[in-house]
Amino acid sequence: MQIRRIAAHQLHTQTGEVLPYGGVAIAENGEILEIFQLEAANPEREGVEFYNGILTPGFVNAHTHMELSFFNGVFVPGGSMVAFLRQIDSLRIDIDQQVIDKALADAYEILKRDGQVAYADIGNAADTVPFKQHEDFDSISFVEVFGANRELADSAWQTAGRVMERFRAAGITQAYFTPHAPYSVGRELWDYLMPELEKAPILSLHFMETAQEVEFMNSGTGAMDNLYRNVWKRTVNIPRIDEVMAHLAHLGKLGKRMLLIHCVALSQALMQQVKSVAPNAAIVLCPASNLFIEGRMPNIPLMLREGMPLAIGTDSYSSSPTLSLLDQLRIVNDYYPEIPLSTLITIATKGGADACGFSDLGQLRVGSRPGLNLLEGKGLLQGSLAHATVRPLANRKGWTA
Structure with missing residues (x-):
């Protein structure tokens, strides 16, 4: 040897x-x-x-959308979440599978060169399955669902079931259903999801990403409500934030790990509530994506003072110009130079490993x-x-x- x-x-x-x-x-x-x-x-x-x-x-990337790697350079900074969502909705094109596969192969090479050894990945399709069958990484796959009313919930659930069948048929055991975000998952879809979330060890949730989300979740008004009702002409049956917190509290009692993604607009009071009801929840920072979508950073010093477990992710090329975790750390280092470098390294290693449940990673033992x-x-x-x-x-x- x-x-x-x-x-x-x-x-x-x-x-x-x-x-x-x-x-x-x-x-x-x-x-x-x-x-x-x-x-x-x-x-x-x-x-x-x-x-x-x-x-x-090795670095642990706690939030990726690898299947969206073909979106590199497609979107422009939107100035708000609603503007970004409108860009996504307007893009109605069919992408050749060879283009998707080439972009995925290139993206995985970037992860290797960046020193990443594991990642938690969001997917709405099964394009990553061939890569995950033979990868050099540890990974968790989340089959993500969203749908604001019953009709959309039924369609989303059927599609997600077909995607999950592809993962399971390929022998990928660490694959779980997960909700997209509080503002995009209606009450009916939460009902479909809950039995699966109760069985799974972990879930991922884009959470309190923007002020527009906060307004919509608290009062059902604002730019996001206008997007649903007047632009998309879509009926919604979205739970308010107290209902979402009740779901998280229920899953927290069951000991589930939770990856709460972004949290740019997470108030101190809600942060304390999350910590109380979901002791295995971690905040996953995605700084490049936050700056791209809304030009804001989360209050990371406050999160550290409150004792919130932190991890970090790259998000996708649709909202981030880089899949490098070192680049993400560099952004945080630039915005918050008072945060010790040792803390940033912990967030990118042990923080991600603990949040995702990769017990053999994140520490040199x-x-x-x-x-x-x-x-x-x-x-x-x-x-x-x-x-x-x-x-x-x-x-x-x-x-x-």
Whole structure:
């Protein structure tokens, strides 16, 4: 068995303190055999690959829409959620399957180069099935449904059932039904969903993404109500936010993990309520997408002060110009330089692994195979990601560089 001993100026194990001049002995199959610390006066020791940078576990992407990778560069910043939804609804084109598959293959290569070892993926179709049957990642697949009234709910549920059959026929066991968002899932569809959500260990929900969503969920008025009734000419039977919170409280009592995506407009009071009724819920940040759609960032310092578990995701090319988690971290680092770099690394590693239930990932522990990333760049050790790059040294299956 071949072994490499790799060290750097910092080792972020996520099992304890950051180790200055820390390193790992890692087997060819990616297993961590030892964690060690070098002397600061003599870090470049024979038999040890020493790097000027930071070693971390592999990144965990807690929110993707891989099947939408063909949308790269199609949309323009909308200025609001309603404007973005109108862009999506106006795009009525048939995409050739070869185009979809090529875009997916390219997107998966980006995830590998970015040091991602696992991801939680939203889908409305089964285009990712061939990739997930043979991937080098750990993944969770959510078959997402939305429908604002009974007619739409019936159609959405039938379509989702066919998609789920494709996943199960392919032997993809970590695939679960999930609601899209509070503003897009009507009462009838919640009724269809609930038995499945009660059986599944985890769900994903786009949650409190914009002020327009908050207004609609609280009072049934505003730009989103106008979109439904006057633009789309659609009847709606959407539950108010207290009904949605009752659903989350019920699932919280059952111990379900919940990925609450975006949370840009999440108030402190609602944040505290979520924490109380859904102890296994985590907020998944998608900063590039938030800036693209509405030009706002979530209040991450408040989330940290409130003790909310945080993870991070890339969303899709429909609303983000990048599928790199390092780019997402760079945005947060730029907007909130007061947040320690060690916290950002935790969000991208252990935070995502804990939120998704990837028990063997997110931490550099002896006996685990969590992947190994090297972060390098000017200013990195002073806490800046402005010039940072990531070099994956190992993934779930072994050495990569």
